[in-house]
Amino acid sequence: MKENTRIDKSLQQLYSPSDFREIGHQLVDMLADHLDEVQSQKENPVLAFKDPEKELAFWKRDMSSDASMLDFYQKILDRSIHVHHPRYIGHQVAVPSVISSLSGLVTDVLSNGTGVYEMGMASNALERIVTDFVAKKIGYGPDSAGFLTSGGTLANLTALLAARNAKAPGCVWEEGHNQKLAVLVSEEVHYCIDRAARILGFGSDGIIKVPTNVSYQIETSVLNNYLENAKTKGLTVIAIVGCASSTSTGSYDDLEALAVFAENNNLWFHIDGAHGGGVIFSEKYKYLAKGIDRADSVVIDFHKMLLTPSLNTALIFKQSEDSYKTFEQKAQYLWDSQQSREWYNSGKRTFECTKLMMSLKVYSNLRMYGEDIFEKNINRLYDLGKAFAEIIKNREEFELLIDPEANIVNFRYINTASEDLNYLNSKIREELILSGKFYIVQTMIGEQRYLRTSIMNPLTDEEDFKALLDEIERISGFIK
Ligand SMILES: *Cc1c(COP(=O)(O)O)cnc(C)c1O
Numbered sequence: 116m117k118e119n120t121r122i123d124k125s126l127q128q129l130y131s132p133s134d135f136r137e138i139g140h141q142l143v144d145m146l147a148d149h150l151d152e153v154q155s156q157k158e159n160p161v162l163a164f165k166d167p168e169k170e171l172a173f174w175k176r177d178m179s180s181d182a183s184m185l186d187f188y189q190k191i192l193d194r195s196i197h198v199h200h201p202r203y204i205g206h207q208v209a210v211p212s213v214i215s216s217l218s219g220l221v222t223d224v225l226s227n228g229t230g231v232y233e234m235g236m237a238s239n240a241l242e243r244i245v246t247d248f249v250a251k252k253i254g255y256g257p258d259s260a261g262f263l264t265s266g267g268t269l270a271n272l273t274a275l276l277a278a279r280n281a282k283a284p285g286c287v288w289e290e291g292h293n294q295k296l297a298v299l300v301s302e303e304v305h306y307c308i309d310r311a312a313r314i315l316g317f318g319s320d321g322i323i324k325v326p327t328n329v330s331y332q333i334e335t336s337v338l339n340n341y342l343e344n345a346k347t348k349g350l351t352v353i354a355i356v357g358c359a360s361s362t363s364t365g366s367y368d369d370l371e372a373l374a375v376f377a378e379n380n381n382l383w384f385h386i387d388g389a390h391g392g393g394v395i396f397s398e399k400y401k402y403l404a405k406g407i408d409r410a411d412s413v414v415i416d417f418h419k420m421l422l423t424p425s426l427n428t429a430l431i432f433k434q435s436e437d438s439y440k441t442f443e444q445k446a447q448y449l450w451d452s453q454q455s456r457e458w459y460n461s462g463k464r465t466f467e468c469t470k471l472m473m474s475l476k477v478y479s480n481l482r483m484y485g486e487d488i489f490e491k492n493i494n495r496l497y498d499l500g501k502a503f504a505e506i507i508k509n510r511e512e513f514e515l516l517i518d519p520e521a522n523i524v525n526f527r528y529i530n531t532a533s534e535d536l537n538y539l540n541s542k543i544r545e546e547l548i549l550s551g552k553f554y555i556v557q558t559m560i561g562e563q564r565y566l567r568t569s570i571m572n573p574l575t576d577e578e579d580f581k582a583l584l585d586e587i588e589r590i591s592g593f594i595k
Contacts, residue, residue, distance in 0.1 A: 141185050149192050150213070153200040154574060160551025161203050162196040170194065196554060201575045204568040204583070205554040207362070207390050207523075209417070211424040214483045215476040219424055222472035229470040230462030239459045241474035248481070249415060249429045252395040254408030260438060261431030262461040263473040267389030267416045268307040269466055270430040274412040275311050275354065277432070277441040278383035281411075282353035287316055288443075297321040297350040299341060301333035301368060303361040305387060320350065330517060331366040333358070338376050354383035359404050360391030363558050363567070364516065365500070365523030367391060370406030378409075386410040389428070391521050393420035396489035400497050403520055411437065417477050420496065420522075420571075421489050427473045438464045495573045496522040503570065503580045510584055516565055525558060525565040528591055537564040539594060546590045553583050 128134065152159065165173070173194075177187065197203060198210045228234030229242070246261040253259075264270050279287065279296065286294050296317050300308055302324045312322040325341050328334050338355075345352050355377050357368040370386065377384035386392065386407055392415035394400040395407060407413060413431050417423035432438040439456050441464060462468055480488055500522040507515045512530030519525075527540045541564055544557050558567040566587075 138184055142188060145185065145188060145192070149197075150199055153197045157200070157202060157579070159200070160197075161200040161554040162548065163193065163551055164548055165194065198571065199574075200554075201572055201579055202553045202583070203572055204570055204575060204579070205556045207419045207569045207571060208425060209419055209422055210572045210574075211418075211476075212422045212480055212484065212488075214479045215423045218475040218479040222475050225472065227472050228468075229472050229474075230460070230465065230468050232457070232459040235470075235472060238472040238474050239461065241478045242461065243458055245474050245477045245481075246429055246431060248486075249395070250431050253410075253413055253431060254395075255431065255433055258435055259431060259433050260435030260458060261429055262438070262464055263417075263470075263477075264428050264430055264465050265467060265471060265473075266426040267305075267387070267414055267419075267428050268310075270414040270428045271305075271307055271385075271387055271389070272311040272314060273430055273441060273464075273466060274385045274414060275308075275315055275356075277412060277437050278354040278385060279315055280440050280443075281437055282381070282383050283351060292316055295321065295350050297323055297345055297352045299323050299325055299338065299345075299352060299355040299382070301325055301356070301358050301361065302327050303331050303333075303363055303366065304356060304358055305362050305389065308356055308387060320348065323350075323352070327366075330520075331361055331364045333368045333373070335369055335372040335376070338373075342380060352380075352382060354385055357384065357386045357410070359386050359388040359394075359407065360521045360523070362390060363523075363560070364525060365391065365519055365521030365569075366517075367403045367520055370404060370410070372406075374406045374409035377411075383412070384410045386413045389414050389416040390419050390523075392416075393489060393493050394497075396421075396487075397493040397497075398490065399494050408433075417473075420493055421477070422480050422492055423476045426471075427476055492573055496570050499570045499573075499575060499577075500524050502577055503568070506577065506580050506584065512588060513584060516560060522570040524568050524570070525560065526568075527563070527565050528587055530588075531591065537562075539591065540564045540566055542594045543587055543590055546594070547586065550586075550590075552586055555583070 198208055227238055229238045232239050242263050246263065250259040250261060264273060275298065283294060283296055298312050298317065300322065309322050323341055323345055325337060326334050342352055355373055357370050357373045359370060360367045374384055392404065392413060394404050411433050415429045417427040417429065418425040461470065500519040503524050504515055504519050507513045507526045512528060513526050514529045516525035527536060528543055529536060531539055533539055541557065544555065544566060547553050547555060556567045558565055
C-alpha cells in the first residue's frame with residue numbers, strides 16, 4: 116500500500132513567513148499601545164478581576180469564536196494583570212524591559228534546547244557570560260561557575276541536591292536513605308526550601324526552622340543549640356540556608372555570621388537570594404548581602420528585581436566542581452562522558468533537559484541599557500520602599516510593620532473601633548482588588564494580617580503611594 120505523502124495545507128501554514136509578518140506587525144503594534152496605555156492612564160485597572168468560573172466559561176466560548184487572532188490577543192490583554200501599570204505593587208514579579216520581551220520573541224522562534232551545546236551555541240555562550248558576570252559581582256574567584264535555570268524553586272532544589280552530594284556523598288543518590296539528613300533554615304524561609312528538603316527525603320524532622328529576631332532575620336545566637344539538638348536526635352545536618360532577602364518582609368539574614376557558623380561546623384552554606392540577591396549589583400545596597408561571597412551556592416532570580424520576564428534564574432557555585440557533582444549519572448545519548456566538565460553542556464548540571472534560551476533576555480538588558488541598569492533599578496526600588504515607609508509613618512491611621520531593608524513594605528490600617536483588624540485588612544485588600552485601582556497582596560505575620568506591597572515597578576512614585584493610602588482610607592469607611 117502506498118502512503119499518501121502530500122502535505123496537508125494547514126501544516127504548511129504553520130510556518131508561513133507572511134502570516135508571521137502580518138500578524139506579528141499587528142501584534143507588536145497592539146502590545147506597544149498596551150504599554151503606552153497602562154503606563155500613562157493610571158485610572159485604568161491594573162487588573163479587571165473576574166470570578167474564576169466566569170473566566171473559564173468565557174474562554175470555553177472563545178474556542179468556537181470566529182473572531183480574529185488579534186481579537187483573541189486583545190482579550191488576553193484585557194483579562195490579565197498588568198505589571199507595567201505603576202499601581203502594580205503586588206507579588207515579586209519583574210516588570211520586564213521591552214528589549215528582554217523582544218528577546219523572548221526571538222528565543223521562541225528559534226526554540227533552541229540549550230541544555231546541550233549544539234542545541235544552543237549562542238545561548239550557551241551568552242549564558243556563560245551572564246553567569247560569570249553574576250559570579251564576579253558576588254565576589255567569587257575564578258573557580259566559580261553557574262548556570263541559568265527555570266525559577267528560584269528549581270534552583271534552590273538543585274543547590275540543596277548539590278549540598279547533599281557534597282556533604283553526604285552516596286547517601287540517597289547511590290545507596291538510598293542510610294542517614295537522616297537535615298538543613299537549618301530560618302522560620303521566614305521561602306516555602307520552596309521546605310518543599311525541596313522534603314523532596315530530598317529529609318522529612319519534617321529534617322527541616323529545622325530557627326526562630327527570627329524582631330527584624331525577621333534568623334536568630335544567630337541560637338544556631339548552636341539547634342545544631343546540637345539535631346545531633347542528639349540522630350540527624351546529620353548538611354547545610355544552612357540564608358535568606359537574602361526573606362519573602363514576607365524582605366529581611367536579610369546576617370550572612371557573615373551564617374558563613375562563620377557554616378565554616379566552623381562543616382556545613383554547606385546556601386543563600387536563597389531569589390528576591391534580594393540582586394543587591395550585589397548595587398554599590399549603595401550591597402552591604403545588605405555582606406558575606407554572600409562566602410556561600411557555597413547562591414540563587415538569584417532575574418525575573419524578580421532584574422527586569423527580565425519569568426522564569427529566569429541564576430544558580431552560582433563558589434566551586435564550579437560542585438555543580439558537576441549534582442547529577443553524576445550516565446545519559447549516553449546526550450554526551451560521551453558525565454565525568455568531563457563542559458560549561459557549554461548545562462544539561463549536565465541542571466534538572467532540565469530541554470531548556471529555555473534564558474540568557475538572551477538577561478544579556479539583552481545589559482547590552483542595550485548598560486551594565487549598571489540592574490543597579491539603577493535596585494536603587495530606585497529600594498529607595499521607593501523607604502519613601503513609602505516614611506509616608507505610612509506619617510499617617511496615624513496606618514501602622515508600619517518594620518522599617519524595610521528592601522522594597523517589600525508591610526503595613527495595616529488601624530483607624531477603627533473594630534476589634535478585628537485581620538478581618539478589616541483582609542476586606543480592604545479584597546475591595547481594592549475588585550476595584551482594580553491598585554494591586555497589592557497580604558501576609559500573615561504571626562497571627563496578624565498585614566497588607567503587603569512589593570515595589571517592583573520603577574515607574575511607581577510617591578504620588579501612587581499616597582493615592583493607595585487615600586483609597587484604603589476611603590474603602591474602610593464602607594466596610595461593615
Ligand atoms: C520568589 C522566591 C522564591 C521562589 O522562586 P521562583 O522563581 O518563584 O520559583 C524562592 N525564594 C525567595 C526568597 C523568593 O522570593
